[in-house]
Amino acid sequence: MHYIGLMHVSLLVLRILTRASLLLALLASAATAQPSAEDGQWTMPAKNFQNTRYSALDQIKIDNAKNLRVAWTFSTGVNRGQEAAPIVVGDTMFLVTPYPNILYALDLKNKGAVKWKFEPQPAAAAQGVACCDVVNRGCVFDKGKIFFNTLDDNVCALDAATGKSLWKTKVGEINRGETMTMVPLVVHDKVLVGNSGGEFGVRGWLTALDTNSGQIVWRAYSTGPDSDCLIGPEFKPFYESERGKDLGVKTWPPERWQIGGGTVWGWISYDAGANLIFYGTGNPAPWNPELRPGDNKWTCGVFARNPDTGQAQWFYQWNPHDEFAHDGVSENIIVDLSIGGSAVASAVPSGNNNSDALRTAHTTASAMRKVLISAQRNGYVYVLDRLTGQVLSADPFIRITASKGVDLKTGRIINNEEKTPQIGKVIRDVAPASAGGKDWQPCAWSPRTNLLYIPHQNLAMDYEAVEASYIEGTPYLGANIKMYANGGGKRGEYCAWDSVRRKKVWAIPEEFPVWSGTLATAGDVTFYGTMEGFFKAVNARTGEPLWQFKTESGIVGQPTTFLGPDGRQYVAVLSGVGGWAGAVVSADLDTRDPTAALGFANAMKDLPQVTAKGGTLYVFALP
């Protein structure tokens, strides 16, 4: 019923849009430079440097998606959370499993027969310091090589043709609580990788390795002195609060930056024109904010850096002195948007997204802006000027109680003081929960609809701050958490967001968090998966469901699409429940304890009734 209601709203919106189409053609035509000509491949999990996850393939369309069927399947042999993207280069598909991180090369000309596999044999002990299931988010291809990270902190380079190991470099230490789960990005013959472990008080970093030798070229820490953070004369943040010497030290209690988190476990995007990479930093450690007074820089923010030197260009902090583990690692999608000039945007307080004044202003003062779009864990969709780090807009995409908006003059989020954690006190109804409005699961963006497709959860929590003791290699948290559906709604949603009009266009509520990634295509079809195990195709313009298929287990992976050797368009996704949200199933947790899985178990008590562990790749095509 909820869905039908939303459909009505979305149809209404569409009618309005149609009526104003001429105007819109001028003002929201948007978009970015099209990603380079479509070659039918999918060589990196985010599809392209811009992280749009948009494919220009259009064989699968709104009117034929209902005919999709399974072309072939492949068991990964590992029954943990399958968060990786199956990538495609030529007639080969590559995928990496959760721990023990087996890398498979599959033959697309032979229904996925194994060409070769590589077993990196990560240390078993690494499983004990992985906060949120033993996931891996994928591998990346560049110039004949495959790069991926292992849970025990090794970066591996393989010959894509043979699977032969070219080099393997250890970049972190599991005994300190460091693991690696993220997808590397390759820019200018450098593999960029970051660590996980914000729940263990590790010190976050982004590291560049030479693709040919595996040698470390530079490392930029997320806490500590400017010299460690590669902050120098080029650093020109937009806001006053990010300016000053050694803020990575001064915004912490003495020495605490050394165990301060800010890990880099999310996504990296790259603007070739500006020669800038963008990536987010994770939560500060410990979770309990009372134990670390200060802004805790440079955690929970976004860095723009030169990929060649690592030197920071600007930084913006989503959550200064983060209170609820709202990591800032969401993908920063690179698009050029036709939106209101900066003067207009900054004059309108956030949250006021229905303002007629704003709409009018848009129609008169719109201009093409080079922006980043990011749906953040704290529940806001941000639009930032990617050359300066200025926040152009920040609007809630779920119900938020933890904060009251973002002050566009100072750039600072306005925390709700009623929800400020205090040791020994249980704060009720904090929204979003620590898992955020959106967690790791990446959005897609279509230049045809100018919409951002957000797979996300809708959870609030009770939060009790407690003491935390730092013991190397053990969790450093200081919080008891219990999550539940936010504001009485459903626990998940898949929605389309208009970044120009700053509003949700349509939404599909889901019973469980939508913990999968998504993709958009030129056939105006988007895809995502549910934790029950349904893989779904949706009309990108209206949100109308077009097709679904029940896979063997819950889906938490990233779908990809590609042109097969036979010239047909395929869609691939891994099925296999897990990750933080699915750990109740993949790690056999006991949901009688609401605080299990860092409090996520309470919201997922019924998941074991609808799905069981799995690990299977599904590849779909039209008949």
Added chain:
Amino acid sequence: MLMLMSCKREERALVTQSPSLEMQRSRYEVNVASNGESARIKTWFDRNSWSMAQGKQLYDAYNCVGCHAHGGGGMGPPLMDEKWIYGSEPQQIYGSIVYGRPNGMPSFHGKIPDSQVWPIVAYVRSMSGLADQSAANPRDDHMKGPLPPSSVPESTPHEVSLPESAEQPR
């Protein structure tokens, strides 16, 4: 020699009030000296509510709670169910804590004094109803978690093995 010493101390253990560190240490020594004594040790710690209350505090202080939550698990396996990967006997749990286990349980050797390990063992056993319920903690001091150990029905532990995919001995 150790056996003799332990036996001598064993006599002092008849005192029924809060155990001193010295006394707890003696329990430990008996245990490592002779598995034959383990039944008596189990009885002693599993019935001592002071020790179990201590164990609960220590369980938080040494960050056990970070991985195992309040028994439901997370990064580590649940402790409140009847499945025991490395055994439910006190000395087996002691071994898991002190020496660690290959699939992620770190060794707390040198981090937790032995005199504090046994109370943690007793508290862990109480989560699944393996300890004497009249001695188990009757309430939780924090945000409402699982049922307090004193209300947990007794369970029968059973051994499980990890899936093949998780076994990567080095």
